[in-house]
Amino acid sequence: MRYLPYLIAGTLFGFTMIKSEAASWYRIMEMFYFQSFHMYGIMMSAIVTAFIGIQVMKRLAGRSSLEGSPMQIPSKGPGRYKFILGGLIFGLGWGVIGLCPGPIFALVGMGSIGAIAALAGALHGTWLYGVVRNRLPK
Amino acid sequence: METLLNWLYAPWPWYVAGPIIGLLVPVMIWIGNRSFGISQNLEHLCAITQPKAVGVEFFTYDWREHTWSLTFALGAVLGGFLAGVVFANPDPINLSVAALTMFSYWNVPIAGGFLPPVLFGFYWQSILIMFIGGVFVGFGTRYASGCTSGHAITGLATLQPQSLMAVVGLFAGGLLAAHFITPYLPYSFP
Numbered sequence: 376m377r378y379l380p381y382l383i384a385g386t387l388f389g390f391t392m393i394k395s396e397a398a399s400w401y402r403i404m405e406m407f408y409f410q411s412f413h414m415y416g417i418m419m420s421a422i423v424t425a426f427i428g429i430q431v432m433k434r435l436a437g438r439s440s441l442e443g444s445p446m447q448i449p450s451k452g453p454g455r456y457k458f459i460l461g462g463l464i465f466g467l468g469w470g471v472i473g474l475c476p477g478p479i480f481a482l483v484g485m486g487s488i489g490a491i492a493a494l495a496g497a498l499h500g501t502w503l504y505g506v507v508r509n510r511l512p513k
Numbered sequence: 514m515e516t517l518l519n520w521l522y523a524p525w526p527w528y529v530a531g532p533i534i535g536l537l538v539p540v541m542i543w544i545g546n547r548s549f550g551i552s553q554n555l556e557h558l559c560a561i562t563q564p565k566a567v568g569v570e571f572f573t574y575d576w577r578e579h580t581w582s583l584t585f586a587l588g589a590v591l592g593g594f595l596a597g598v599v600f601a602n603p604d605p606i607n608l609s610v611a612a613l614t615m616f617s618y619w620n621v622p623i624a625g626g627f628l629p630p631v632l633f634g635f636y637w638q639s640i641l642i643m644f645i646g647g648v649f650v651g652f653g654t655r656y657a658s659g660c661t662s663g664h665a666i667t668g669l670a671t672l673q674p675q676s677l678m679a680v681v682g683l684f685a686g687g688l689l690a691a692h693f694i695t696p697y698l699p700y701s702f703p
């Protein structure tokens with residue numbers, strides 16, 4: 376019961392990934408060839424909405440969330456090379472399979488063979504990272 | 514009622530989908546002070562399945578503390594099932610003319626649905642391509658500590674320079690792959 380809000384939020388997320396066609400390989404290729412505004416529209420309006428939402432949350436910072444912990448704005452950890460290099464490696468896969476992790480999970484729910492294969496690959500990639508991470512530039 | 518049903522079956526325009534996704538960022542903070550993002554679940558799934566004897570340090574932690582995140586991912590799977598199976602769009606995807614021309618030039622047939630059967634069907638070649646691409650996605654997202662949701666949306670909306678670097682990286686990688694690898698994949702096997 377405690378986790379029900381997360382289940383609802385996740386369901387809305389997965390539903391939107393499919394309904395917006397952000398989980399479509401065609402749409403991702405169309406984006407990388409600048410042939411349609413669709414994906415850019417989704418990203419930009421999502422960022423603007425999130426930015427406004429964050430400004431509202433900043434005013435509420437310190438108050439307790441539904442779960443009781445005081446609300447604060449999330450921040451990414453330290454590092455430099457890992458963001459650009461990790462992003463590049465991620466992108467090289469994304470530009471071929473046309474799926475990032477959100478759509479992978481949503482498409483698994485549709486029983487897509489390609490997404491199940493991509494999830495299996497992503498878990499192996501995650502595992503590989505866990506093994507070699509201490510030897511990578513931070 | 515009929516309008517609502519039509520709206521559930523039809524694809525959503527960007528100005529509906531984008532704000533819903535963006536709204537998840539403050540909503541996740543409101544629910545339990547969480548940072549919106551999905552790819553950390555790849556880590557948790559490795560932590561759950563790691564045999565005790567292996568014990569890679571990175572995956573040795575109590576994943577139960579992240580049940581909220583796994584529940585969010587379970588929701589995403591459920592949402593995918595609802596949107597893609599229960600309320601599946603009956604019409605073919607409405608791509609731009611430029612994209613349609615490009616895909617026919619690449620030899621990628623557009624056959625129903627929003628995924629090309631040639632890459633997402635049950636053929637060993639496509640399974641191999643999707644698996645290898647997935648390895649890059651999984652490795653990269655954990656190395657960069659986030660993916661499109663965590664960096665491009667949460668990170669940029671909270672004005673974090675690390676996320677800007679990650680977004681530049683992932684878009685550059687995506688452009689490179691989409692222009693120099695994807696057009697040359699063998700699409701003629703089925």
